[in-house]
Amino acid sequence: MTATDRFFCAEAARVRGDALTGTAPRGTAWVLIEYRRAWPTNGFDGIDLDPETKAHVWAAAHALRARILLVRRCARPRPEAPARWAVLHHETSGAYRQRWGTWTRDADLLEIADALRTPGGLDHPPVVLVCVHGQHDICCAVRGRPVARALSEHWPNLVWECTHVGGDRFAANVVVLPDGVYYGDLDADSATHVVEEHLAGRIHARHLRGYTDLAPAQQAAVTALLARYGPAGRHDYAVTGTSREGDVWRIRVELHAPRPTAFDIEVHAHRTPPHRLTCRGPQPSTSVAYEARTIRPV
Template sequence: MSATGRFFCADAARSRDDSIVGTAPYGSVWVLIEYRGGWPVNGFDGLDLDPGTKALVFSAAQAVRARVLLVRRHGRHAPQGPRRWAVLRYEGTGAHRRRWGTWNRDEDLAQIAQALGASGEPVNSGDPGAPGEPSDPGVPGVPGGPDGRPVVLVCAHGLHDTCCAVRGRPVARALSERWPDLVWECTHVGGDRFAANVVVVPDGVYYGNLDAGSSVAVVGEHLAGRVHAEHLRGYTDLFPPQQAAVAAVLDRFGPAGRHDYTVAGTVRDGDRWRIRVTGRPPGPPALDVEVRARRTPQHRLTCRGPATSSAVVYDAVSVRPS
């Protein structure tokens, strides 16, 4: 509870020291739709759009398990001109696929369904040394996405959860001041109690428990090709115990590039997993990580509802060279 007696789920999670490891939702395709008006509590689903176009986009996204997010630039002064949309796809090689477009009328969003049905344009991920990528992540005037650099999303969906606005907007402000062309506020991404949440797409990396200062440091490191274990919720192409295994390796051996470690094998035995993680030099070539699952006591996990529930936590209990 706050000093005023109001419940904030992120404050409660920090007081309990809730683990953020292994909490990134699974997925590899994202649809971003710039929407400058008020966001409904349920995001895209609640928009008053042309029914046929809306159904078309929803069906196409569902077919490839894409997540549809509304986005906007931070600040009160809305940009002028057509609104943008994007379809971003993660690929394990780092040569992600992206397609961007603009829309003025609802019917223009039908292009999203077409893009979801196509392969998209292959573009390098922005890791250092990737061909055609600018070496300085702070270069001004480079649009977020079409040039191949990641898009940085900050959940600021206050109508969905108060903490997303209270903690997300200061982070969006700080990141937008540093990288104005890469950063967008977005609707709900999951894990309200870990606000402020930042998702880098199409890299598929979730960060949580951020504030203005830590977010600039974390995103700066990410853009420079170094993912740190601190604040890492997980990689979206991995399942929770695998996310926990990679986080444990990063914690022990230090930051590494998004694709420097690969999950090569997973064996489950009840509430335990043995996960083989292989790495690129100079990191260790192969490691066996044991991960154990446990369930927390019942707690109130979001601001919006009084209901309580438990969460599954994934602990890495050992990291050994294989």
């Protein structure tokens, strides 16, 4: 295969028109570990770390279903500066909690287990992650790095490059934490606009993959409301009811501002034809797409 006919999953997904909606993986807790050496294909699992420390951190994260991501700054840090770690929580109340620490030796990372069990502070700014994990999927590096550079120029203290966040074919992917909001199909210009709007409390349907505290059909319902009625804050909409009959979901969503309003949204799920969904995966596979068919104010 030559450079001109090489397969790129993100390009193929755009040609097919793959839907972003409802593709944010579930999760409300994350562990970030700054790791300045090369990132292996399998991220945290593959780094050179004391086995007992690694097992302890993994077990603590697994108990809370927390995702572990390796991170680094786009700009090269000072050699003498210690690496950082963080535990981020998105609580059901909507509160965002963070606890940060530093590490210079493997054993310092044992603090992560304690941080996962205790609430963090509420006074931290959000974290903006850009997946650039080229060892996992080349599209993440090719499309993610220009986005990371552009965002770092605007928000150098908020933005980190990170390992695989899921959805290679939607690169460039940006995740805002602990908000738990996934964006995809971004370039440098669109990412700058999306993050600027997000930080101002305005989430748009365009480029939105979903909210990580919601199931895929629920994500599709909220995205449909944002598409019809315009951008809204992260917690302006709340899912208050969900039922399912086969491939049809009925989602009730309430709008808290500017005045209380409820909507019933019918979301249809269907399995797509098999396609190559990642650059590294040669075998075609299917995915489930979610489409909001009707929106009815209650």
